[in-house]
Amino acid sequence: DAGITQSPRHKVTETGTPVTLRCHQTENHRYMYWYRQDPGHGLRLIHYSYGVKDTDKGEVSDGYSVSRSKTEDFLLTLESATSSQTSVYFCAISFLRPGLAGGEQFFGPGTRLTVL
Amino acid sequence: QQPVQSPQAVILREGEDAVINCSSSKALYSVHWYRQKHGEAPVFLMILLKGGEQKGHDKISASFNEKKQQSSLYLTASQLSYSGTYFCGTDMDSNYQLIWGAGTKLIIKP
Numbered sequence: 230d231a232g233i234t235q236s237p238r239h240k241v242t243e244t245g246t247p248v249t250l251r252c253h254q255t256e257n258h259r260y261m262y263w264y265r266q267d268p269g270h271g272l273r274l275i276h277y278s279y280g281v282k283d284t285d286k287g288e289v290s291d292g293y294s295v296s297r298s299k300t301e302d303f304l305l306t307l308e309s310a311t312s313s314q315t316s317v318y319f320c321a322i323s324f325l326r327p328g329l330a331g332g333e334q335f336f337g338p339g340t341r342l343t344v345l
Numbered sequence: 346q347q348p349v350q351s352p353q354a355v356i357l358r359e360g361e362d363a364v365i366n367c368s369s370s371k372a373l374y375s376v377h378w379y380r381q382k383h384g385e386a387p388v389f390l391m392i393l394l395k396g397g398e399q400k401g402h403d404k405i406s407a408s409f410n411e412k413k414q415q416s417s418l419y420l421t422a423s424q425l426s427y428s429g430t431y432f433c434g435t436d437m438d439s440n441y442q443l444i445w446g447a448g449t450k451l452i453i454k455p
Contacts, residue, residue: 260441271432272387274443277441279441288444327443328395328436328440332375334389334443335389336387
């Protein structure tokens with residue numbers, strides 16, 4: 230299994246508070262992704278990174294920001310959490326970008342976030 | 346833009362075959378297939394690149410028809426361990442993003 234950890238694994242917070250989720254990898258993969266998963270929607274990309282300090286928005290980026298200061302760490306921040314951000318958040322990594330052999334993504338165990 | 350997966354759910358007896366389809370309204374550069382068991386992370390099954398190849402390992406295979414903008418996942422002689430939700434992830438413009446289908450729930454009964 231790819232070495233990917235996420236912290237925390239569970240979090241309950243209140244509306245309006247900032248929240249930071251951490252993804253840590255030991256595979257030295259260049260590409261990292263943050264997804265949210267909600268019933269009926271599958272996986273939706275929030276932000277992704279294609280290198281240290283190189284990040285871009287995904288399809289559902291509003292209300293989220295990311296940072297990647299080291300190859301192994303990718304942080305997702307909810308600046309002011311809302312109830313609509315209650316979800317399961319997955320981090321993923323890949324060696325190459327999706328359209329290439331070697332572009333398969335390996336997922337972390339997920340973080341279950343509840344915003345009250 | 347989200348690819349359409351069909352069927353949404355299927356129930357099989359152990360040993361039966363299943364086909365899961367993933368169709369896109371846009372041209373595809375690659376298609377990824379993953380399986381997710383309840384409460385767990387998605388797990389990579391296979392990737393199909395532009396070129397129409399068919400891939401497989403063990404009793405799970407997949408095809409990719411670029412002209413029809415669709416991919417199909419074939420599960421032969423299903424086992425109990427095949428139960429879970431199957432997702433296709435589509436690469437539509439060869440950048441860094443995959444757009445995912447809503448999933449197909451597969452239940453295998455003994």
